Amino acid sequence: MNIHQEILAKSEQNGHVCLYQHLKNVADTARVMAKQLGFDEQIAVEGALLHDIGKVSPVFQQSLISPNKKKPGSVFRHEIASLFFLSLVCQEHRDAVIDMIVAHHKSMYKDVRELGILDLDDTSDCFKEHSKLFPEWSYIAIDILESLGMETHEISLEEAKENYEYVIDYCDGRKKGCSEWRGLLMAADHMASAMETAFEMPLDKLFIKPDLSFYNRQSELYPLSLISSDNKKMHTLVTAPTGAGKTDFLLRRCRGRVLEGTKRSVYLRENPKMVEEPRIEIVR
Structure with a gap:
């Protein structure tokens, strides 16, 4: 098996990471996230392995070497080229994998x-632009995917076009709204990209439930510490002076994980000039 270490996911200025390593890191991260969040782990891994495989295209590789030499008006979206390999996953998984990759x-x-893929499909010969030299680079993509443990077969230009047309039909028929699969892939991709140039992926440290018992402390000096935080509603708004115990109260309101500074778990407003009693509103 050939991992084609010369094929890059990121330019030298952005870490000089080879595509094989990036896809492996994203897939490993996506697997852990999927397990913890209740997603299908196989779909998560398949989408992660395919999400950037279009970067094998020489058009993209050249853009990493000479980013300023792109022809005016030319557009190459690697995620569109990645979807040419959609038929490597079973039919039942394809829609979720599209959600992970396409946007x-x-x-x-x-x-x-x-x-966007539908924007480009309306205004240009999108498939033709993204499939340039496809027979010359698709086998490299297959080599990399095979090295990562994916079951593969040769993808002809005709099969790539069928996959593209399936994606267009799916996207045309999709209702507006968010996609949890897209969120999963983006979270795994962003985390892997942030960590892979400096450390090994800390997968064994993800999703560890913190011990927040320290914040159950009570004192009359901190009025909010005497108020129960038990409530099944999801969001909390606290308005109180400095020193009232907002941090402890809001951490007691957290369930499971605590994100950076708790600001993604709670909404906190602080006004040092306030002298009235603390006000707590727990909302849907």
């Missing part, structure tokens, strides 16, 4: 720069 950088439709 992990740009919205599929009405992107602000009109670079």
